[in-house]
Amino acid sequence: MQNRPVFILAIESSCDDTAAAVLKNDKVLSNVVANQAIHGEYGGVIPELASRAHQQNIVPVIDAALKRANVQKEDLSAIAFTQGPGLMGSLLVGSSFAKSLSLALGVPLIAVNHMQAHILAHFIDEENFDKPEFPFIALTISGGHTQVVKVNDYFDMEIIGETTDDAVGEAFDKSAKILGLPYPGGPLIDKYAQLGNPKAFAFTKPKVPGLDFSFSGLKTAILYFIKKNVAENPNFIEENRDDICASIQHTIIEILMDKIKMAVEQTGIKQIAIGGGVSANSGIRKTLKEAESKYGWKTYIPKFEYTTDNAAMIGIVGYQKFLSENFEKSDVVSKARIAF
Structure with a gap:
């Protein structure tokens, strides 16, 4: 060339x-x-x-x-x-x-x-940002997509897991809407989650086989949870906003991490890269960086603007x-x- x-x-x-x-x-x-x-x-x-x-x-x-x-x-x-x-x-x-x-x-x-x-x-050349080596596992999370991808080369990619219904970004935004937060609500859930207790409320994680995801059931569970508690206490959301957001975010992150761990076990690949709009979420970034020492992975998180x-x-x-x-x-x- x-x-x-x-x-x-x-x-x-x-x-x-x-x-x-x-x-x-x-x-x-x-x-x-x-x-x-x-x-x-x-x-x-x-x-x-x-x-x-x-x-x-x-x-x-x-x-x-x-x-x-x-x-x-x-x-x-x-x-x-x-x-x-x-x-x-x-x-x-x-x-x-x-x-x-x-x-x-x-x-x-x-x-x-x-x-x-x-x-x-x-693979954009940026100071202080390492580039992953092939092969690696990519978790692409956005408003429209949730995928686990085995990346063998620049244009040799295989989707090994994906959502069967809502994308993770949609789950964040719809949960925010249930709480009365303006669109786009995902970043607001992240903001309030940093002030709350992630274990304040328990939401059941959906049981989906293999590396696939499902978020529609979680969204419905959150809706019923809010309706029930607001009926008992009209100020429930206002009084517990931070804890609710922290608990929703904690559950979603656990769902994502469970699938990444499974992907590592199945492929033997310990290089994990995230991408997509939801990878801007501070909780996901923090959890993924902690996984480096916890599981012996090498994780790659892109510059925020990318x-x-x-x-x-x-x-x-x-x-x-x-x-x-x-x-x-x-x-x-x-x-x-x-x-x-």
Whole structure:
């Protein structure tokens, strides 16, 4: 491959964040994200509103990414974009722009799997952050996904466990909604959990065979628990908020850790990496770091800004695909669901 630097412009638009990043090889020069606050009014992401906001945000976000990186569009080696999974309307905004820019500049187009990008974010060159060695176990946890993945190489990944219903991020957000907390509620549960007693209230962990997960039963148990106690004491949530949040978070973390321990036993792999928006949760990060000494694992936790949806993680996948000349034609299609 050529010796001159590779400059990748990456675009991420899978849900409600419009993001663009510029990478020089595996180093991030800029990473810009525009959030969509409007969804908070509705308690969740509204797909039509999300795609309209992407259309408004994409040009200024890409312009900002190029300016912060001090890179001219003529210097770009390739354009990478999120192909899926995600909301179709949102994905189409990003892919359409990427295709147009690739054609206008005469540079390769690279399609990226959003879930692979969460895993490969660990390979961004950052000071004080180690990169995992193959093979390793990845736990990808987000609002839409919960997966245990055996990662043999950059693009040799096998899902060995996943949720059968709700994703873990959904479990956090729906539990927060039951408690009357605003959307997105997951970060608020984390915030209040740090002030409470994680063993104040006991919630039954679902019995799911193998490495798969289920969170719908836990969500229902929390709903009935709150309804019962509020009926007896209308101020129950207000008086016990921190302890309730701590107990919910403790239960969810135990569910995740049980499956990781099982995955280590089954595969013999003791390198564990987490990714996805829920990996920003302080309780999960703390528990995983403690597991290094407790179980003899080597754990990898990405830089905070690379956990939630961002374009830097799309860019690092784009860089790896560029090295192997894994390019797409302009007729490549976006996919709301996409396999590894």
